[in-house]
Structures are given as C-alpha cells and as structure tokens.
Amino acid sequence: MAYLHCHACGWSQDDFWNWRYNPLTKLWDCAKWLIRPRWMELDGWLIDDLVKYTGVAIYRRRAAFTPQRYNKDVAWSLKPVSAYEQSSKGATGVFSWQWLWLEVVKEWKLFVQQRWWTYASWKKARKRATCPKCKQKKFDID
Numbered sequence: 521m522a523y524l525h526c527h528a529c530g531w532s533q534d535d536f537w538n539w540r541y542n543p544l545t546k547l548w549d550c551a552k553w554l555i556r557p558r559w560m561e562l563d564g565w566l567i568d569d570l571v572k573y574t575g576v577a578i579y580r581r582r583a584a585f586t587p588q589r590y591n592k593d594v595a596w597s598l599k600p601v602s603a604y605e606q607s608s609k610g611a612t613g614v615f616s617w618q619w620l621w622l623e624v625v626k627e628w629k630l631f632v633q634q635r636w637w638t639y640a641s642w643k644k645a646r647k648r649a650t651c652p653k654c655k656q657k658k659f660d661i662d
C-alpha cells in the first residue's frame with residue numbers, strides 16, 4: 521500500500537488502488553462484516569474521528585458487559601445514553617447497519633478526493649503533478 525500526501529498543507533488521498541484494494545473491495549469487506557444486524561463495540565477515538573470525517577451522526581450505547589456472559593455482540597445495555605454521553609468517549613456501542621452507512625459515506629468521500637487512482641497513474645503524472653489543495657510539489661509516499 522502506498523499513501524500519497526502533501527508535506528506543505530497536509531492534503532492526502534487514500535492508498536493507491538489495485539485489483540485487491542479499491543472502493544468496491546473495501547465496501548464489500550465492510551458489508552460482509554456489518555450486514556448482520558447487531559450492536560458492536562468500537563474504539564471511542566475511531567468513532568469520533570470517522571463521525572467528524574463523514575458528518576454521519578451515530579447513535580451510541582454504552583456497553584454493559586456481564587462477567588458470565590461476555591459477548592461483544594449481545595451484552596449491550598438497552599438504555600439509550602444521554603445527550604452528554606452521546607458525545608463522550610464512554611459510549612462506544614454502535615449499531616452495525618448505521619456503521620455500514622458511515623462506511624459507505626466514508627468510501628464515497630475518499631473516492632471523490634482520490635486524485636491519482638493507481639500507482640501507475642501517479643508515476644505517469646508525478647513530474648508535473650502539483651498538490652490539489654496548495655499547488656506545491658511537496659509530495660511524499662509512505
């Protein structure tokens with residue numbers, strides 16, 4: 521994988537796509553993981569980052585594990601959390617279908633901002649390429 525970004529302004533795009541890694545394979549992987557309806561636990565920082573990036577409002581619940589029945593998928597409190605907790609890192613339970621929608625929006629945003637789709641297209645363009653945001657030539661690939 522190769523992640524193209526600009527050192528001058530922070531612009532970045534998704535890793536270059538290939539036949540195994542592209543918007544369709546990524547969505548398919550997400551769908552396989554998220555299509556079964558259930559509550560699941562994610563890291564609070566991850567939820568915060570992706571909600572901010574996509575603008576998709578995610579309804580959160582607080583995890584309520586019981587020692588005897590530890591199962592991430594079912595052991596959720598049925599109580600909705602307060603408005604305050606909705607924005608706190610404590611509530612990290614999200615519903616799979618809602619998360620799937622967020623992933624669709626995320627992939628769409630990445631798709632739209634992908635300037636060079638493949639490494640080959642980047643190699644062809646890189647001599648004359650300038651950053652889409654700041655128009656400088658301070659690219660780097662990690």
Ligand SMILES: [Zn+2]
Pocket residue numbers: 526527528529530531651652653654655656
């Ligand atoms: Zn730039």
